[in-house]
Amino acid sequence: MASEKMISPASGLSASTSSSPRTGFNWSLIMGAAFLMATSAVGPGFLTQTTVFTQTLGASFAFVILVSILLDIGAQLNIWRVIVVAKKRAQDIANDLLPGLGFAIAGAVALGGLAFNIGNVGGAGMGMNVLFPSLSPVVGAAISAVIAVTIFLLKDAGKIMDRFTIVMGGALIAMTLYVLLSTEPPVGEALYRAVWPEEVNVIAIITLVGGTVGGYITFAGAHRLIDAGVTGQEALPQVNRGSISAISLASLVRVMLFLAALGVISQGVTLDPSNPPASMFQHAAGNVGYKLFGLVLWAAAITSVIGAAYTSVSFLKTLHPLIEKYSRACIIGFIVTSTVIFCFIGKPIALLIIAGALNGFILPVTLGIMLIAATRKSIIGDYKHPVWMSVFGWLITIMMAAMSLYTLYTMLFK
Template sequence: MTPPPAHREATPEPEADGIPSAGEAVAAASKRSALLGAIFLMATSAVGPGFITQTAQFTLQLGAAFACAIVLSIIVDIAVQLNVWRVIGISGLRAHELAGRVLPGAGWALAGLVVLGGLVFNIGNVAGTGLGLDALLGVSPKVGGAISAVVAIAIFLSRRAGVALDRIVVVLGIVMVIATLVIAVTSRPPVGEALVNVVAPEQFSFLAVTTIIGGTVGGYITYAGAHRLLDSGTTGVESVRDITRSSVTGILVTGVMRILLFLAIFGVIAGGAALNPDNVAASAFESAAGEFGLRAFGLILWTAAITSVIGASYTSVSFMTTSATPARTRNLLTVGFIAVTSVVFLLIEKTPTELLIFAGAFNGMILPLGFGLLLWVAWRRRDLLGGYRYPGLLLGVGVLAWLLTLYLAYRSFLPLWELWFS
């Protein structure tokens, strides 16, 4: 009797002429989607209502000279995010998990600051969605905020919340950039004058540089993309190239949005239009393109605010959980986070200015604490990085950026001190 053939594990069919299999193609597409999602989650989290207001105000104050501040801020932002994404990505641990490994209690402190800052800032983000729909559709800000909250909650209640999150932030991010580009072209800014001021500014404002750096990589924004990268499974030394490319691309997307917004408003100012100091951006867009410009501003503000609601909620909850927490649990916590901040927005009778000052101060203090601990991991804790030898040049650039964040923290603490003791 012939014995049965020995069992052999099934092996995949060889590729024909280097063409990847269907499974490999699906996996590659899924990875690209996750990387894009991480990039745009970070970028759109940075571009919120505060981002738009800051850019408009500094453009009005500095004119073409603001171009220099934008370029300097992008350079510093890249230095911060390159280090943050690399340490978190290679370790496979969230920022507060790493902080807890470095210094007992530091993880809880960092998580508490991020969640508190995100909670209060999210009230302003929800308010921004209401103002955006008001300008876009004429809807009451309260009603617009409630509608937007429902949209954000629906994303995290969907069966494939991760995929929905990645696709929606990418689509909304692209819509925001295109809408701003249209207005920037319509306003016909003197681009040559702006380029000259990049290297030879007519005036320089260190306050503008530090403020927009804090607004782009401060608080929860620092970790939004990196934590999304972890949840997508892009971790380890073998993913260094993807991690590096994604972190730089995210900052560049944010930078492009800042530049386009600056050019759109600068074109109107250079044309001699008188802008409303209480709402510079809206009046600039209306001056550039009339009724269409005002509607475009509403669309941009709404997309900026709704993506910031998503980013703030997602990242804040990521600090309340660990890598082992089930995705369904994280999604439900995120829904609760959005619901709480939305209810607070609906109940308050005025814009939460003092709360936003409070949150801004906290965001400024979060950056040097969390960033400093991550740099320590890069320098002294190779065991948390799987033995990876961290590039000395990148670490040195990170330390210089960290010193600047200490100044940012000092600047952020002043309004908090005045709020408490004035």
């Protein structure tokens, strides 16, 4: 197995020191990539979307979650497999298909990532404010940014990032489970409505899929594997396990949040529209629940800050060799820029909504590009992409494109 070299802090993150790919199973690395993707998805917008849609759709939101999980798995499996077999990042694959296309995608994904990261930084600040009321959200955001930057300043930044996201992701799941057990939700009703909903909300599906695997999020784990040298057909078993684990983790948190919110709503409680997730946690477990919300929000936000910065810069590496050479410094600059914009402009909720919509539009484009690349020997060599996976991927691409257009029409003309 090739050794992994940690490049100096001024330059990039981990990279393989050998031309041969990693073929042995590395639990820490694969789960780190899975948690990086999952925690990138589970941010402040994720918490808000889940509670808001649960209050709007009730138990029928279970159907939306089920459909989104299936779409997420299909999209992520296709994208991760093509990237790892091609041994290139998504934007480089796009440039191979059509010169200049990768640059356009890199710019769009990085812009969406920046918008999301401003919201993530704001969410971290609000989480700190809940835990320590004497700290304003701006001060809390600044402290959280310092913590995120510190991780990338350390010598073994790649390994530390993996472990940090695993620990914080595990803590997030544990705290959400505690609140879920405090609400006694109508699980039977939720299971029934998962297959027989009273209402189907297309915008909710687009929002959930876009917020889970749209934009930069689905590439977070795949690009982490590329940087660590996990490439080639030999790595596909690891890719399959990592991609499905990532979606499973994000989906587990989504389901637990949904059931917790459903349990509160089924008791006749109306969530506070100014902060639905905080209201849900407080109704479920009192002041302890409110403090737990602060921890959950901070954990979700800080891991999303790290994931968004890392993956957005991994797209920008194509634009100039200096970004590749000094990627660590660029990641830190990305975090600092997001924090400064939040501190002086604010409006994280509005930015999260805009970024979520952008991600919903980006997914069918990037997935379609990966599926076309899967047919080009010049990109994937002698690898044969499974037919069923390609068919599933194109169905998702068409469905997401159609639903995105419907969402745009609804937003503009209704």
